[in-house]
Structures are given as C-alpha cells and as structure tokens.
Amino acid sequence: MDESNNIKWSGKTGGQKWMQKSLIFLFKWINIRILYAVMSLVIPFYMLFNRKGYMSMYSYFHERLSYTPFKSFINVYVNHYTFGQIILDRFAFYAGKRFNINIIGNENYENLINEENGFIMLSSHIGNYELAGYHLKATKKNIYALIFGGETETVMKNRSKMFDGHNINMIPVKSDMSHLFEINNALRDGNIVSMPGDRIFGSAKYVDLMFLGKNAKFPMGPFAIAAQRDVPIISIFVMKEATYNYTIYVNEINSSGNNRKEKVESMSKQFINNLEDIVLKYPTQWFNYYNFWE
Secondary structure (H helix, E strand, O other): OEOOOOOOOOOOOOOOHHHHHHHHHHHOOOOHHHHHHHHHHHHHHHHHHOHHHHHHHHHHHHHHOOOOHHHHHHHHHHHHHHHHHHHHHHHHHHOOOOOEEEEEOHHHHHHHHOOOOOEEEEEOOEEOOHHHHHHOOOOOOOEEEEEOOOOOHHHHHHHHHHHOOOOEEEEEOOOOOOHHHHHHHHHHOOOEEEEEOOOOOOOOEEEEEEEOOEEEEEEOHHHHHHHHHOOOEEEEEEEEEEOOEEEEEEEEEOOOOOOHHHHHHHHHHHHHHHHHHHHHHOHHHEOOOOOOOO
8 A cells, every 4th residue: 555645753863962972971980770860850851841752652551552541641651761761771882881682582583594595674663673783693694774864973873883893784764765776685685684664664655454453554665575575574672671681582474475465464464463462561662652553
C-alpha cells in the first residue's frame, strides 16, 4: 500500500553540541547513577512542556495496554526516565564506559555470518539498539547501518569512532532515495544491512497489520528488499535490564510463500509478532513518541 502523507518524525538526538560534548566529558569522572538521579528531577518538567509526546505515550499505556489512568500516568514518567537513561548510556559508551551484555539467540546471528549471502538486521525504536553494533561481531562481513541523515555532529562523530574496528559503515537516508542503491550493493556483495522496521520514511509503501490490538502501518521496504533479493532477516532488540546490564534478543524471521507478496506478508507478520512480544515484556522501553496507530 502507499501513503502519501508519511508520518513525521525526528530521529535527531536532543541537546546542543556543547551539552553533548559536556556529557561525554562528565562520564569520564562521574558515576552514571548520579546523572540518572539528576535527570529524574528534570523529567517532570520535560513532560509538562512536551505534551504531544506525553499524550501519545499515555494513550499507548491506557488504550493499547489497558492500564488504569493512574498506572498509565506513572508509566509515562518511567518511560521518559528510561529513555533518558538510554540516551545517557549512549554517551557513557562514547566516554569509554562498558556494559554487561547477555545475548539470547546469538546462534541465529552466527549462522548467517558464516554464510556467503548477505542478510538484513531489523531493529525498532525500543530499547538501545545502537549497542548491538558494538557487541555483535562481523569479522567476515561488513555491516551497513541505515541511519537518520540529520543526526547531530557530536553523535555522528562518536558513532564513527566507535564503529571503527567493527566493520560498520553508515548509510544516511537521503531524499533522492540513493541510499537504496547502497543497500542493494551491500546485500549483493554478501554483507549485512541494518535498518529500522517500525517507522515509515523515504518510501511511502507500507503494510497495515494488527499490532497490540489495533492495525498499524509498518514500512514495506525491508521485507520487499529481502523478498526481491532472497536474503534472510533477523530481528534484534537490545533491552535495558539494570544500570550496566543489557540483553540482546536475536530472532530468526523465516521467509515463506510462493511469490513476493506472500513472502513480504509472512516476514512482516513475524517481525511484528516478535516486536509485540518484546513490547509486552518491556512496555516502558517503547520510544515512539507519536500516535503510532494513527
């Protein structure tokens, strides 16, 4: 299906350049828990002045997860606080801090790494996916990560520095759709392409499927590319468990069907089922701050 009015969203990390650089400097000297505590005091004011994000998350908890109004309100705060932790963790990593990572389903990743063909890694705006790039090794292949082209200079520089030595290259999304050629070239050469599977941008094509009890639009692109090039897909979710602990979930997505349309439908349904399972297990780590079911 096509959608002429794409959902508007910003993938840009908030904060001025000097603030982001200051965070990286602070993490070299200050325990991350202290910055967590400071942030917890700021969150209520952020919620007060970011009504759109607050209301979309309240609707998610109340309407999609059937929480009571009070429980929904409390979880909106926890959600914003957790998102803040995720952002701080990213800058802590840039500063040299390291986290304990447990990988569930790593064999699904290793099996594909050892094959000649390329494959797609699908992520979502839940948890802290960026950490996956620093912990899933790809010595036999290169990883090409599709990213938001308008990210801040500080984040981009630190990503590039952290990606060095991990065979990771960044593909910025471009309005002229030229990033599609880079994706196809990467898969043709037997490499890995990492891209989000939960937001529509670039192309207007989407699949409309049930998610948390109501139909929602998901990008068709990743599944169409996989079906066209006959390459496998795995979903990867990186979830925060404690201050310095994360779990990476790696799920295989099987392609079944007699034609491209059936394969796209099969793979998209599997991904959405995987995503729904993770969302229900970690409801406060869902970070789509707009009406996802609009």
